[in-house]
Structures are given as structure tokens and as C-alpha cells.
Amino acid sequence: xxxxxxxxxxxxxxxxxxxLLKTFRxxxxxxESFLCGVLLSVAGCLVPDxxxxxxxxxxxxxxxxxxxxxxxxxxxxxxxLVAFYAVVVWLVVPDSGVVLFVSERMTGAFHRVPIxxxxxxxxxxxxxxxxxxxxxxxALIAHLTHYTRANARIQTYLIVSVPxxxxxxxxxxxxxxxxxxxLSVFIGLSLFLAVLYVYAYGFPRIRISGRRKQxxxxxxxxxxxxxx
Numbered sequence: 001x002x003x004x005x006x007x008x009x010x011x012x013x014x015x016x017x018x019x020l021l022k023t024f025r026x027x028x029x030x031x032e033s034f035l036c037g038v039l040l041s042v043a044g045c046l047v048p049d050x051x052x053x054x055x056x057x058x059x060x061x062x063x064x065x066x067x068x069x070x071x072x073x074x075x076x077x078x079x080x081l082v083a084f085y086a087v088v089v090w091l092v093v094p095d096s097g098v099v100l101f102v103s104e105r106m107t108g109a110f111h112r113v114p115i116x117x118x119x120x121x122x123x124x125x126x127x128x129x130x131x132x133x134x135x136x137x138x139a140l141i142a143h144l145t146h147y148t149r150a151n152a153r154i155q156t157y158l159i160v161s162v163p164x165x166x167x168x169x170x171x172x173x174x175x176x177x178x179x180x181x182x183l184s185v186f187i188g189l190s191l192f193l194a195v196l197y198v199y200a201y202g203f204p205r206i207r208i209s210g211r212r213k214q215x216x217x218x219x220x221x222x223x224x225x226x227x228x
Contacts (some may be wrong), residue, residue, distance in 0.1 A: 005046050006184035013044035013050055013185045017164060019194075020057065021157060023066040033071045037078025045086065045102045046096070048109035049171040049182050054079070056163045063159055105132055108176045115181075128187055129172055136165060136190030139197050146201055154200045161196070165189045 013014035016039040023029040036057055044051035057075060061067040090099050115129070117122060143150075143158050150158075168186040 002179070009043055009047050009050065009182070010184035010188050012039045013164075013182070016040050016043070016053070016057070017161075017189075020060055020064070021069075021160065023061065023064050024153060025065045025158060027039045027066060027068060029061075029066045030074045031068050033074040034078045035120055037075035038082060040178055041079050042081035045082075046105065047171075047180055048106055049167075049180075049184055050185070053164065056167065059163070060167065064156060103182060104178070108178045108180065111177045112174045115175060118175070118179065121179070125183065128183060131170070132187045132190040135194050136169075136186075139190065139193035140165075140175070140202070142197050142201075144194065148202055148222070157196060158193075160191060162194060165193065171199075177181055 016036045017133050019032040019039070037054075040050055040053050040057065061071055066144070069213050086102070089096070093099060115125075143224060147155060147158070147197070165186070167191055168182040171182040172186045175183075
């Protein structure tokens with residue numbers, strides 16, 4: 001069940017980030033702002049930690065040069081719309097499984113515990129966190145080493161992605177008592193940073209010094225010695 005929730009969470013947050021990046025240097029992004037608000041609000045019902053992405057969303061509109069009063073109001077209207085439907089469902093069917101599921105998630109969201117103190121963490125979670133952290137931080141360091149060479153779009157995408165990456169990492173390292181976190185989002189963002197690097201600069205080159213020396217010796221053997 002939790003794996004399915006994490007997959008849906010990744011699709012919702014990933015869709016919101018995708019719509020957000022489409023607003024780069026655009027002023028007619030009211031629809032994208034509204035969709036981002038709806039997706040993040042629904043994602044917050046599954047994993048409440050996703051609600052902390054809203055300040056990052058509003059800040060990102062400024063970084064992407066797509067801010068405006070209507071843009072911010074559209075995201076606020078999306079939050080109110082999802083909240084309105086949530087209240088209606090809670091009033092009509094208060095004992096339904098969906099209402100109980102969301103209520104349980106919201107109640108345990110304010111009690112945090114470090115992941116290393118949770119004794120029942122599956123092995124695949126530890127492996128996912130470790131691999132994603134290595135890939136994500138490698139991609140960040142690689143981006144920073146080439147930051148001055150990148151165009152404005154790649155630089156902006158990197159700046160916008162970093163807060164999402166850091167917040168999802170903190171959520172993964174300090175999940176709720178029920179083990180709810182943004183693990184799938186952290187994995188997705190790590191892969192996104194790596195793919196963004198490959199898209200901007202290509203695959204990293206691996207230089208083997210031994211082959212260079214061997215090649216230079218072969219070339220020297222083929223030449224005639226002028227001193228003979």
C-alpha cells in the first residue's frame with residue numbers, strides 16, 4: 001500500500017514540477033499555476049510534507065520570471081478548491097476509508113523521528129536513500145562545476161530544483177512516526193538532476209591515463225630515428 005502511495009506522490013509532485021518549469025519566462029501561466037496548486041494540494045493529502053513545497057512554488061515563479069498577481073492567486077484558488085472538496089467529503093462521509101486515511105496522515109505529520117531510530121525500516125528504503133543521495137549530490141556538484149558554462153534555462157532549472165531536493169531529503173531523513181516521507185520524490189529529483197546534467201553537458205568522460213601512454217609509445221615506435 002505504501003509503495004502505491006509513494007508512486008502516486010511521485011507522479012503528483014513530478015507533474016507539479018513539470019508544469020512549474022514550463023513557466024520559464026512566460027507571463028500567461030495562470031493555468032499552469034492552478035494545476036501546480038491542485039497537484040501539490042492533492043499530494044499533501046497523501047504525504048503532508050508536500051505542503052511545504054508551496055512557499056518554494058511561489059518563490060520559483062519569481063526565479064523563473066513568470067510571477068504576477070494572477071499567477072499567485074491561481075495557486076491560492078487551487079488550494080481553496082481542494083480544501084473545499086475535502087471538507088465536503090469529510091462532512092458527507094466522515095467514516096469513509098479515504099477520510100480516515102487522510103486524517104491519520106495529517107495527525108502523524110507533526111511528530112518526526114530520525115530514520116536511523118526507526119527499527120523497522122526495510123532494506124530497500126536504506127538502499128534507495130543511499131543511492132539517491134550519492135546520485136543527487138554528485139549531480140549537484142557536477143552542475144556547480146559547469147554552472148558558468150550553462151545557459152540561463154539550465155541555471156534557472158537548477159536553482160529551482162535545489163529547494164525541492166533539500167526539502168524532500170529532510171523529509172526522508174526525518175519521517176513521521178508512521179514512516180511517511182517524500183522518499184519517492186527525493187529519488188525522482190535525484191534522477192532529474194542527473195538527467196539534467198547529461199542533457200546539458202553530455203555523459204561524463206572517463207579518462208584512462210594508461211591508454212594515453214600506450215598510444216604515445218606506439219606512435220614513437222613507428223617513427224624513424226633521425227640519429228641513426
